Amino acid sequence: MGERAIVWLRRDLRLHDHRPLAEATRRYPSVAAAFVFDTRILDRLQDRDDRRVTFFHRSLAELDRGLRRHGSRLVALHGDPTLELPRLAERWGASAVFAGRDPDPYAVERDAEVARRLSGFGCELRLVKDHVVLEAPEVTAPDGGAYRVFTPFLKAWLARVRPEDTEEQTPDLTRLAPAASLEGLGLEDWSLERLGFEEAPLPIEAGEQAALRAFERFLDRIDRYGELRDFPASDGVSGLSPHFRFGTLSIRLAAREAMARGSEGARKWLTELVWREFYQAILWRFPHVVNSSFRPEYDALVWPGGDEEFHAWTEGRTGYPIVDAAMRCLRQTGSMHNRLRMVAASFLTKDLLVHWRRGEAWFARWLLDYELASNNGGWQWAASTGCDAQPYFRIFNPVLQSRKFDPQGAFLRRWCPELAGFSDERIHAPWEASPLEQELAGCRIGSDYPAPVVEHQTQKARAVALLSSVASRGS
Ligand SMILES: Cc1cc2nc3c(=O)[nH]c(=O)nc-3n(C[C@H](O)[C@H](O)[C@H](O)COP(=O)(O)OP(=O)(O)OC[C@H]3O[C@@H](n4cnc5c(N)ncnc54)[C@H](O)[C@@H]3O)c2cc1C
Structure with a gap:
């Protein structure tokens, strides 16, 4: 085993409670964080002022500042990740690349290609669970197959979840690679303009600090979630979905707090988090839904x-x-x-x-x-x-x-x-x-x-x- 590993950030734009980063820093003394602005996705976006791009760009800028406070920096790349990521790993001499597993069929195919290229020079792609509390294979029906109906999935999910599934995964940030060792590996200028995009106004603040603050605020009203969640003019829902989407908030933290709370409202909110896991599991088990009807x-x-x-x-x-x-x-x-x-x-x-x-x-x-x-x-x-x-x-x-x-x-x-x-x-x-x-x-x-x-x-x-x-x- 070599000394160096890369954490490839995708849907996990945070430093708190981060399994790929925690596992990489547990095993390797020098860990770099990298993000690829994927032209295969970005080129297909219709709007140059797409809000998602502004959201993850701001979140990455905050993450980069966090890495710099620990003496490191973000390695930002722009292009096709199946080429860019292996090139980075080879140049830097990484033995492993860690990333959160993603059931989106595009991601599955992309990751298989990255793994294939990495293996060409003895580097390993290690995909770990991070985007959900329980992955599809962990919630199986009694016949060993997939649940197609939510209520039995929910019951099985609640019966199966263990404290270790929501345990905080704390990275050892002292093991981040020094910024000097990453010099020249990524883009110096990764401004939105350089990437071909424009700033867009956002309905919520981006970044992990904003996510944690929004979650704290929601915890003050979570007990009333059940009563208020259906009224669009009220402040009944959490508004956290973009943070779950981009991983600026840990799903483990959210589920852990909801379970610890135990109120009626918190239980209802946990059920919604499980809806999210249900649809992730459906996508994992039935990828045909991307191009056709489930039925x-x-x-x-x-x-x-x-x-x-x-x-x-x-x-x-x-x-x-x-x-x-x-x-x-x-x-x-x-x-x-x-x-x-x-x-x-x-x-x-x-x-x-x-x-x-x-x-x-x-x-x-x-x-x-x-x-x-x-x-x-x-x-x-x-x-x-x-x-x-x-x-x-x-x-x-x-x-x-x-x-x-x-x-x-x-x-x-x-x-x-x-x-x-x-x-x-x-x-x-x-x-x-x-x-x-x-x-x-x-x-x-x-x-x-x-x-x-x-x-x-x-x-x-x-x-x-x-x-x-x-x-x-x-x-
Ligand atoms: C037609 C349609 C399209 C949708 N598209 C998306 C989408 O692209 N992205 C997305 O995150 N959600 C989607 N949802 C689900 C849901 O509407 C949003 O998750 C929710 O409105 C987000 O607001 P919130 O964070 O305040 O949710 P809260 O009520 O606070 O719920 C907490 C979290 O649970 C999850 N969640 C809640 N309801 C659902 C649900 N029905 N299905 C899956 N997860 C859920 C979300 O991650 C949400 O952030 C869609 C629902 C419908 C009916």
Whole structure:
């Protein structure tokens, strides 16, 4: 065993509770941290001011400052990681590269190629669990296969989790490679501009210190999570998903604290963390979901909704305030509350009858917390094509959802200010307002705000007919 190892950072942009870094520094006296700005991913992004790039760039800048405080520095590379990473390992004389395991099929293929190239000069790629508390093979059904339904997965997860699964993994930062030994190995200038991107405004602060502070603040309200989590205008949810996505917050720390807390709200929140692990496990076990329906019989379905419906949805002008407010919020902030994701996804697929893949791709473009496994899982759930999906005949009524979860219309007024003059009762279905009410509210439906592009009950019947034709074939 040589003296040097590299930690290849990917979805773990932090120094606290970091298993790849902890394992590398336990075994090797000199450990370098490297990050590759992956051109195979970055070149495909549509927006030069993509928020995700700003988020991880700022997080990396903070991480680099942390490494420098310990006498080291980040080695930043730009290009194809299957070439860049092995080149770095060979030049620096590393015996091993440590990284967190990632079930995304792109990552699996990339890592296999990196491992192959490293082995050419006797270097080993060591993938370790870090992004989840329990990986798919650790939560198996009694027949040894995969769970396809969430509740039994949750029960098995809770029965299987051990204190060591959430134990803090503390890196020994005294073993970081001295900055001088890393001189000239990476980019000197890795500014956003140099990488071909622009700064974007973020809805939350990036970086691990901000993540830890946000988590502390959430712990003050976690006990009320169960009551408040469905109300988009309240501060009920944690808002931590981008931190889990980029690993600026340790999932072990989050799960450990939630389990220690033990309140009703904390238990409910832990269940949501397990939803995340469920979809990661689905992706691991059923990678076909990336390109097709979990239930393949749904791939034959021809969704009648076209560009007109899709653009009304993306631009927030469907005439259904809850959907429009959610979609405008997504465009302007990069985030959307979970309840609204469910409503907006249901509306696109079951009211507008547009293929869920188009919605999935739209969310993938705009969500700051975009995560293949959860986004794909959420969309297939909403479209009824997924594992443990919403039954096809249970279709959200956007007006009832709006009345129930935004009763005073606070969220609607924020994102659809043209509707602000309507009463709390009318604002959820403003087309029902009389001409006089519209005049008094200062908003004419059809000119100041769109009339509904479809009629919910009619579309609901169409969706049930469409989906039932497949469901009956599949049964
Ligand atoms: C159509 C659709 C698309 C989605 N796309 C994504 C996505 O790209 N990335 C993403 O992280 N989540 C996605 N979700 C799940 C969920 O909406 C977000 O995780 C949640 O809104 C994040 O807000 P929060 O951090 O305040 O969550 P909290 O309510 O505080 O929950 C804590 C954490 O649990 C996890 N979580 C919560 N709900 C879910 C869920 N239903 N599925 C998986 N994990 C969950 C997240 O990591 C979240 O940060 C999607 C849901 C739907 C219906």
